[in-house]
Amino acid sequence: MKHDDPFRIARKQSHVGRYVLISGVMGWFVLLILFPVFSIVKEAFSDGFPVFFRTLTESSALKPFGLTLWITVGTIIINTVFGTILAITLVKHEFHGKLFIEGLVDLPFAVSPVVAGFMFIILFGPNGWIGKWFEAEGIKIVYAFPGMLLATLFVTLPFVAREIIPVLKEFGLQQEESAYVLGASKWQTFWKVTLPSVKWGLAYGMTLTIARSIGEFGAVLVVSGSIINKTQTATLLIHQEFTDFNYVGAFSAAIVLAFTSFFILTIMQRVYKRKGES
């Protein structure tokens, strides 16, 4: 009987294909993700845990992490508010130039962060079109916190808006109209009906924004000038330590960033699941 089974050979072949496929994927993951992570951990702890810990708690390391934190906090607040307003405006209102704006929302995805950084230097630098006005008032934008925040805002601009726009589109108008008929004002409707409906999309957009703000390198490097102890974020610190051959310092900081990313990734996946359910 067995020999008559015409699918037997095909099945056997598909088994072979399965193993090839799975081991291929595994190998690729090990090569691209596990090995690098392992090597960085090994390097960071090469002088033992006390050295790792001391390196991280030095003020020269704490300051950049603090800066990264503040940039991230600022970015998340501003971009959540602005991204929500942007999405609502694009979905609910018809106006001239809407298509133009809609296309422009994705620009930060397409433009290299380094190029973005240079755009801000040209605009906000001491001799820039806008920068010279601030310079006259004694306010520094480029090579200072405001410029770094602006650059991070730019590269993370699409995340929140892009995540909410499809949810809002699907959400449609009727639930809001229901609320109006029931006596709710536009403001009440926004807080009680619209926002709760897009909350998981919003949360996903926010986690993406956080992840990107923490990891941003190119744009911030250009705009900040990477001034040690002043305008260095965590990623810039890692770069600095690495070029100074201080591998323990570089990799210790890198591990902290890597674990933060891992943590955010976990949150992100949970949020993503909820977003899919709602």
Next chain:
Amino acid sequence: MGILINNISKKFGDFVAVDNVTFNVNSGELVALLGPSGSGKSTILRIIAGLETPNRGEIYLTGRDVTSMATQKRNVGFVFQHYALFKHMTAEKNISFGLEIQKQKKDYIQRKVNELIDLVKLKGYEKHYPDQLSGGQRQRVALARALATEPKVLLLDEPFGALDAKVRDNLAQWLRDFHDQLHITSIFVTHDQEEAIKIADKIVVINRGRVEQEGTAREVYEHPRTKFVASFIGQVNVLDAISRDNQLFIKDTEFRIENRGKHTIPEGDVVLLVRPEDIEIFPESQTLAVPASINRAHYRGNHYEIDCEIGRTFLRTVENKNRFLRYHWKRGQKIFLSFKSFRTFMAEEGHKKIHEKLKELGYIE
């Protein structure tokens, strides 16, 4: 005084969605706005609720001019076609939404919600989210939500449109009973003439943004004032005929139908509209019966539909099961048709147009 719609017009760009519509709904009545899709009936409903602003005309709700009043202030209940329940809220929270907005006392809200849950028979489903409820249950939550703030007027947009036939039928009857209990002035929009006939006190037939006719189901069905109404409400056969000496001759034949109506029919080309159930089939010749032949018989469960042919004209008739079995109607059989009642319209009144409309609605091929 219930609802008065006075000379309402609404344009979307160049498209006239509502064209000078006037009608009224008496206090406590249940009225159907009946028309094909795209006829502007939903727009009228939205104008009454304040979700659209009319270009012209006024709306009076319980005697007050509300034309320029915001939706929020009109105190109307609105049930949307796809219910538009708040997805992130339980049935209970959906129902209490309007009361929370009004900042009513907690115990009042709780009492009111319980009352409504009982009324729409959703006990045990208070904590369910909309996507855990069936279509019919969602529909009832939407209704309870609309009623919570005790609106003076209830508006329902295709209330049963998204439900399957059986549920639809039950719920329609339930809505009628429900309305008889509450007597809240209500308008519902539908494209289903059977539904309108079954539950409405009055039907307002809408076509191309205009009111074609308003009246009770019987008035609209038995005495359609326009060709559109005749063809849209119920099934209808369209025959070309020639009127001569107060007699009607079916076109391309010598067959004669006597005008039994009180009015004389003007001479010339006319269009004859006959409902299938107004045609009686006989196996033998009768006075004033027209010879015809059976083309096909369709089984329809509790009755049969029979396609007949007079000369080159096709007609549809209905026959109840018992008569059908008694006479053994067969394909190709010679029969005689007697027209119990029919209406005529002059052909030049846009004969072509009505043909197009009927084709569009699928009554003729």
